Amino acid sequence: MAKRIDVSDLDIYYGKFLAVQGVTVSIEPRSVTALIGPSGCGKSTFLRSINRMHEVLPGARVEGKVVMDGQDLYSADVDPVDVRRQIGMVFQRPNPFPTMSIYDNVAAGLRLNNKQTKKADLDDLVERSLRGANLWNEVKDRLDRPGSSLSGGQQQRLCIARAIAVEPDVLLMDEPCSALDPISTLAIEDLMTELKERFTIVIVTHNMQQAARVSESTGFFNLNGVGQPGRLIEFNPTEKIFSNPDEKATEDYISGRFG
């Protein structure tokens, strides 16, 4: 299921503004890849361009290639909607659908796409996804309650369950813990280590300890100044980044000299 992603020479624009320049990176399957860097350096923008969420904003576009297992995601005959079905996403703030129950939230990916599924199969899928997100035991007795009745950490795990229910190959996480308390954060980090058995995971985080704890590889984004495009400064195994980075800027950032 999990797939590798090869990005080459990717430039990302907001209208005329070049936000991220020249990213070339290979993301390994069945691993967690962390993206770190100061605010505004383009790591979230880069993440959103992997599943073509970037272009949802008016005027936003990219140049370059994102290839997933040999298929160019940006080629002219690829529908962004299909890309997003294969590459799921979890957002910074938990965003369950307020009009839906817990059950319906998990089933949303299928229901919204009008997939005809037998009730028993759907029940099965919901349970499997909720178990996958380590949420089943907490919510199994109140599946018909609104998703927004859960706590913040539970809501975020519900969103993860919703994302994995459509069985994507890749899971993108945009600072998934930044709105959560430490205990919920720990629960999500544990979940990530389980999920990487099945998915390719890319996570953007502001928390360097988190990157060090959960990821196999880490990419460091930085920008030279305000108004300049962000760049991928260094991409290496996490151990190397945190102990002996190639670049001076990475070391400065990691040791807390800026950012």
Add this chain to the structure above:
Amino acid sequence: MSVQTPIPTSGASAVTPPQDRVAGRLPRWGQLAAFACGTAIAALLSWLTDSTVVLFVIYAAVLGTLVLYVASRRAEGRRQATDRLVTAIVTSAFGIAMVPLAALVWEVVGRGIERLDAEFFSASLQGIVGEGGGAYHALMGTLIITGLTALISVPVGLMTAIYLVEYAQGRLKRAITFFVDVMTGIPSIVAGLFAYALFVLLFGPGIRLGIMGAVALSVLMIPVVVRSAEEVLKLVPNELREASYALGVPKWRTIVKVVLPTAIAGLGTGVTLAIARVVGETAPLLITVGITNATNFNPFDGRMATLPVYAYYQLTQPGVPPEFAIDRAWTAALILIILVMGLNVVARVISRFFAPKTGR
């Protein structure tokens, strides 16, 4: 009148004249006492000049304010006195606005209750001279034409709002937004003339049809629907749209299955209020649908009666003897008010009960 100081440059000392700083304050009961005093003088004045209740209330308010102002001026200084004066003026302004509302409701209920009976809802005016008869045909006509109007306006208005919020950019968006605003200001009689001019070109002069009324009312209703739906759709958090896109849901499905359900309460409220806005419109129906005494349920064939137009003609052309028709006119007006107020209440209920559940 005491201070002319611009905010950014002045210091506190420039604003507060020294004599004010030491000024005392009126006790709490001061205000009440002042108005009691004013009321007493007003009562005396009314008794002496043999005035009506209305004049008495006016005297009391004016004199009470005056007494308060003078008392405050002496005890607290000029600035506080001005402040109290303005408070009194502003409060009475609100009171003044309530007078017509109360008087109107009182008058319409008082006169309209007379004929608020079963016959009014079950009989038409066919073959009625003088007593009896009802507005069944007009009520049905209003329901049919308003229903048709909603049938035209809600899809067009809603889709326009969706276009403005979810798709439109740049010049076309600005143009539509601007002209929707402008359209809100079209006089209802002009909307009626438009529908007439349109149908005359198609069917020749002198034409009167129920559907013409619906077209005229739609010109008035569409911009209201667009504006309210636009406001509501903008309130749907972008995060929900993104969550849906990230699940691989196409944009149109996201709008239909995530955005609209989330906004359903607000949309329902907006549409209900828009219906309330057009249900009492008279002028456009007067010139496009006309009036008839018989019951006509077919909006594509000839004149229809509608409640507002019915009320208008019953009042202005009552026949002989006039009192029965005038009673019917007031009852029709009362039903109109009940309809409009009822729709307003329904709108509130919708927004209260259908709002998305946020857990607790």
Add this chain to the structure above:
Amino acid sequence: MTATRTPSDQSTSRPLRRPGDRIFAGTAKAAGISILVVLAGVAAFLVVEAVPAVTAPSGEIPGGEGLVGYIAPLLFGTLLSAAIALVVATPLAVAIALFITHYAPRRVAAGLGYVVDLLAAIPSIVYGFWGVYWLAPKLVPLFRWLEENLGFIPFFAGPTSSTGRTMLTVGLVLAIMILPIISAISREVFLQVPTLHKEAALALGATRWEMIRMAVIPYGKSGIIGGSMLGLGRALGETMAVALVLSVSGGITLNLISSANPGTIAANVALEFPESTGLDVNTLIASGLALFVITLAVNMLARWVVNRRADFSGAN
């Protein structure tokens, strides 16, 4: 798991869109454009139907003095009644907006606002009923008093109408009808006054009224102006209340309390249209076109004023 590839004949510069998306977006866009078409249609059809009246010899226009001679007194009446309404309603509406936003106890303020909005919900024909039967007779003594004491002013020259169905009565009814419009918009801008401005004024030791005069009114000025102009637009086009209340006979006069008043365009259409045929209809439509142009101009100006404020209100 490969992406479903749909054949595409679109140019590569535009992102591929599924048929569902294209149809839906197209429908939405068509709805939006239909608004522009309708507005253009209103103008076009009115023009087409007004042309016969414009080209007809002036003797055939009702009144026998040509189209301009027909419309002029109506236009005058329209402007006069709307002007009275505006003069009466604006200060009252601003005061009401201030009361609701800054004076009324916070718990009931929203409810009071709702009550004022109810004034806007009442159908105009009901205002007409009420104006004829309740307000007009009650105003007769006032008119008498005005004639006796202020008769030297042309507005109150008299002789006083015995029914009270005068231009001034109409102006007052219209004022009540536009009150909620002006007060709603004023209320909106008053609520948007940055708390910082208000606190700055209060911190200088200003009383509540001084705070309002220093911070709230200047900030809300363009909102008040824009709201008043929207109210003006409504008053210009108001039909049924005027048609019922105003006793029409005669031409241009400044006398506000007599029984000989000029009509208004809208009310005249409502009164004459049902019984008209032939060229009379075209004449009425021509007058409606004139009303349309005037209200359009007033409303566009009003929106421009209100929107300009929106551009500059980025105080926070």
